[in-house]
Amino acid sequence: MSVTTNLARILVLSLNLYALCARAASDEPRPKPENTVGVHLPEPVAPQKFDHAPKFWITDVIDRSGNPQPMQVLKSRGGMFLDRQPTVIVREALQESLKSGDLLASDASSADLEIRVYLFHFGLAEGSGLDFFGKVEFSAVVKNPKTGETAEVKATGTSIAKGAARKKNMQKNVQEDLEDSLKDATRNFLRGQQLKEAVMLLFKNTDATSVSNAKP
Amino acid sequence: MRNRIVLTIVLLFGLAAGSAAKDTAPVFKTAEAKHFSGVEGVELTPAFYDYFYAELRSELTKSKLVSEVIGEGEAVENADADRSVVITGTVIEYKKGSVVKSALIGFGAGMRSLKVDADVMRRSDQQNLCTIHVHVKVEPNWNEKIMARFAAQQIAKDMKKEFGPKK
Numbered sequence: 001m002s003v004t005t006n007l008a009r010i011l012v013l014s015l016n017l018y019a020l021c022a023r024a025a026s027d028e029p030r031p032k033p034e035n036t037v038g039v040h041l042p043e044p045v046a047p048q049k050f051d052h053a054p055k056f057w058i059t060d061v062i063d064r065s066g067n068p069q070p071m072q073v074l075k076s077r078g079g080m081f082l083d084r085q086p087t088v089i090v091r092e093a094l095q096e097s098l099k100s101g102d103l104l105a106s107d108a109s110s111a112d113l114e115i116r117v118y119l120f121h122f123g124l125a126e127g128s129g130l131d132f133f134g135k136v137e138f139s140a141v142v143k144n145p146k147t148g149e150t151a152e153v154k155a156t157g158t159s160i161a162k163g164a165a166r167k168k169n170m171q172k173n174v175q176e177d178l179e180d181s182l183k184d185a186t187r188n189f190l191r192g193q194q195l196k197e198a199v200m201l202l203f204k205n206t207d208a209t210s211v212s213n214a215k216p
Numbered sequence: 217m218r219n220r221i222v223l224t225i226v227l228l229f230g231l232a233a234g235s236a237a238k239d240t241a242p243v244f245k246t247a248e249a250k251h252f253s254g255v256e257g258v259e260l261t262p263a264f265y266d267y268f269y270a271e272l273r274s275e276l277t278k279s280k281l282v283s284e285v286i287g288e289g290e291a292v293e294n295a296d297a298d299r300s301v302v303i304t305g306t307v308i309e310y311k312k313g314s315v316v317k318s319a320l321i322g323f324g325a326g327m328r329s330l331k332v333d334a335d336v337m338r339r340s341d342q343q344n345l346c347t348i349h350v351h352v353k354v355e356p357n358w359n360e361k362i363m364a365r366f367a368a369q370q371i372a373k374d375m376k377k378e379f380g381p382k383k
Contacts, residue, residue, distance in 0.1 A: 048291055126263060128361035133267055157287065158270035188287035196291055 016133035031071070036046025037175040038083045041093045041183055042098035047190035052203050056098050057111030061087040064118045073123040073174065077167065080174055086122035090138065093186045101190075113202060114143045123178065129158070132174055134159040134181035140189060145203040157185025232233035243379045245299040247282040248275050248339070252332065254307040265307075268364040272303070281379060289355055292312065297340035303371075305348075307333035313356030327353040330363045334371050336378075348374045 029035065040129040063070055063086065070087075074080035082089070094117070098104040105111035120137045127133030136157040143150045162176035189195060242278045249272045251265050269288070276285045282301075284290070292300050309331040317326025334348040350370045 004350050079336075125266065126361075127267060128359055128365050130362070130365070133270060135266065135270070158266070158273065160270050160274040184287055188290060191290045192287075193289050 019115035032080035045097040047101040054112035055105035057105045061091045061117040116141045132161040136185035153194040155189035157181040242283045246273040252305040271368035275368045279372045300339040304337040
């Protein structure tokens with residue numbers, strides 16, 4: 001068998017492979033203005049009242065979902081995408097809500113407590129198929145920068161929205177669903193018993209440290 | 217003739233408004249649904265319990281029995297605690313069902329089934345206000361989350377029957 005024949009065979013095979021890859025790539029949904037949704041908190045969530053009223057600062061929001069495409073919320077039916085990274089959306093929601101309750105510090109140095117958020121899930125989760133099941137789940141590490149002590153606070157938000165046959169309705173329902181689950185998760189975090197206990201614990205230790213430092 | 221039509225429309229609107237007003241009086245200030253647990257031997261995924269939790273909250277909101285459905289572990293004002301409830305529960309039985317039995321025998325054989333017990337407790341003193349037993353059966357080839365939906369609907373319906381306005 002001649003070298004030319006072998007080369008021709010390899011060329012034909014590579015062209016076929018290239019065609020298959022190109023076809024698969026064209027099936028992947030891509031973000032376009034008509035399939036992109038903007039998710040924002042409809043209104044800031046009022047946080048719970050604290051005895052000490054500490055000032056918080058969000059140092060970081062880290063994506064721990066393990067999702068290679070965090071902005072893609074739906075793959076089927078042409079796909080649906082977020083306009084920003086989920087970490088940005090969650091940070092904005094928490095900051096707005098803390099600000100509305102006058103609990104947001106102006107900068108990191110003036111903060112009483114620092115918050116580092118680990119985002120585990122943002123978007124749609126597997127539902128019954130008849131509706132959209134929105135879920136936002138994160139864990140926050142609250143740290144007292146003076147003592148270096150930390151406490152973990154978990155938060156989950158869920159929402160169920162109606163399914164939709166038309167694409168326009170689907171986009172509206174998914175957006176509402178994500179906004180509701182984001183609001184729910186923010187509320188669960190800011191009004192949760194876990195945050196209350198974390199603040200009490202971290203402040204109690206600060207008081208104890210300041211008393212021990214004051215003693216001669 | 218025209219006056220009669222107008223009068224009928226006004227009466228219908230009046231009746232609709234009356235029935236809507238009757239539905240909108242919430243009995244509880246807040247309701248907190250907890251994630252249900254499963255007894256040993258129940259093979260359901262954590263995703264099922266997550267979905268069930270979300271469906272239960274959604275159904276409670278729809279029932280208008282409570283002013284606010286709060287998330288798990290959220291703090292409640294002391295003043296509202298005696299008018300608030302916590303819903304906990306357990307999945308006591310889950311049978312996957314059999315498509316073959318369902319197709320060959322029929323009459324309910326081989327159906328996928330789920331049994332759930334739910335307790336409604338007052339938040340202030342943890343007193344059990346009622347216990348709800350739910351048994352849901354669906355076709356064996358249906359998604360298990362559809363069962364979660366039906367079970368959540370049944371719990372909300374039973375709560376409405378128990379605490380809602382008596383006819």
